[in-house]
Amino acid sequence: MTLRHIRIFVTVYQCESITKAAEKLHLAQPSVSLAISELEEYYGLRLFDRMSRRIYVTEAGQQFYHYALHISSLFDEMEKGMKKSGSTGTLKIGAGITIGTSLLPELLIRFRQKHPDFKISALIKNYSAIEEALLSNEIDFALIEGSPSSSQFIEIPFMKDRLCLVCGASHPLALKKYALPGELFSYDFLMRETGSATSEIVKSLCSLHGLKITPAWESASNEAIIEALKKNLGITILPRLIVRNALTEGTLKEVVLKDINLERCFSVIYHKNKYLPELARSFIEFCVMQYSSS
Numbered sequence: 001m002t003l004r005h006i007r008i009f010v011t012v013y014q015c016e017s018i019t020k021a022a023e024k025l026h027l028a029q030p031s032v033s034l035a036i037s038e039l040e041e042y043y044g045l046r047l048f049d050r051m052s053r054r055i056y057v058t059e060a061g062q063q064f065y066h067y068a069l070h071i072s073s074l075f076d077e078m079e080k081g082m083k084k085s086g087s088t089g090t091l092k093i094g095a096g097i098t099i100g101t102s103l104l105p106e107l108l109i110r111f112r113q114k115h116p117d118f119k120i121s122a123l124i125k126n127y128s129a130i131e132e133a134l135l136s137n138e139i140d141f142a143l144i145e146g147s148p149s150s151s152q153f154i155e156i157p158f159m160k161d162r163l164c165l166v167c168g169a170s171h172p173l174a175l176k177k178y179a180l181p182g183e184l185f186s187y188d189f190l191m192r193e194t195g196s197a198t199s200e201i202v203k204s205l206c207s208l209h210g211l212k213i214t215p216a217w218e219s220a221s222n223e224a225i226i227e228a229l230k231k232n233l234g235i236t237i238l239p240r241l242i243v244r245n246a247l248t249e250g251t252l253k254e255v256v257l258k259d260i261n262l263e264r265c266f267s268v269i270y271h272k273n274k275y276l277p278e279l280a281r282s283f284i285e286f287c288v289m290q291y292s293s294s
Contacts, residue, residue: 001042003075006068008035009047013057013065039064066135066152070273073137077275089279090119094133094142096197097222099266100124102241103159104143111286118279126220128195134271140280141270143287145197145239148269157265158287163201164240165257166247168232174253181209181260188234190225191215202237205260226252237262 012021012032022029040047047061057065080089095104101124108120123130123139130142131150148155165184167173173187191213192199206213216234219225222242229236230251237257246252268284270276276284 005035005039010068074275090121092121092140094123094130094139096144098239099143126196146264153269156268159266163237163262164254166243166252167235168229169253171232178256178258188216189213190217190234190236193218193220
C-alpha cells in the first residue's frame, strides 16, 4: 500500500466513478481499478460496491476516506513545508458567523503585528458548513461557539462568552428585570437558522429545561434579527458579543433568564488527524494567550 494507492482512492471517492477518476489522474482505467482492488486485498475489506456499472462507497470505504484524505494532505503539507518554512504562508481559517463578524477581524489585525507576511483564506459560515469544511480539508482549523459535535475534532477553548435574552427597549418584556423560562412561550421568538451554533445551543438549553419554542422568525443574519428586535417583533437569545453595542446604545434590553446558565466558551477546533502548519499553530497559541489573559 503506497501513497499512490491512497491518492487514487481519494480521487475515486470524490469523483464517485473509476472512469472519471482515471481521466482526472491521467491514468488508464484498468490501472485505477487495479489500485482499488489492491487496497481491498491489502486490508481484506471491500471499499466500494460495484453495481450496474456504478460504484457505491461502503462503510469501510467511508472510514478509510477520512484517513486517506488527511494522509494525502499531510504529505502535501510536508512538501510545502520543506520548500517554504517560517511564519509565512496562508492562514486557512474557518469561523462561525458570530465570531467571523465580531471577533476574527480584530484577532487577525493583532496577529499580523507579529506575523506581517501571511495571507488569509477565511470561510465564515454556520457551524454545520464549517464542520464539513474541516472534514473535507478545505480549512486547517476553525473558531466556533461552544463545543464540536464530533469526536473527530481537537477542541481548545480560547475565550469566554455568554448568551443573553434580549428584546427591544419598548417591548413588554423590557419592563421585567428577570424572566422565568416558561415566560418565553408568551412572546414571538426570533431564532438563528438551523445549523448555526447559536441555534443549536438555544435548542439544547430549551430541551434541557423542558421547553419547546417554535420560532416566529429564522434568519442567517444576526443583523436582521437585531433590527427585528428593535421594532419589537419578538425576543431572542443571542451572544452578548453580537448585541453589546445595541445594549450600550439602549436600543435593546437584556432580561436575566432565571435558572439557566448561558455562559459558554469560544473554541478553536481542528481534525485530530490534521497536521497543522506552523502559521496555524502560532495563531492558535495567540488565541489561547488572549483567552488566558482575559
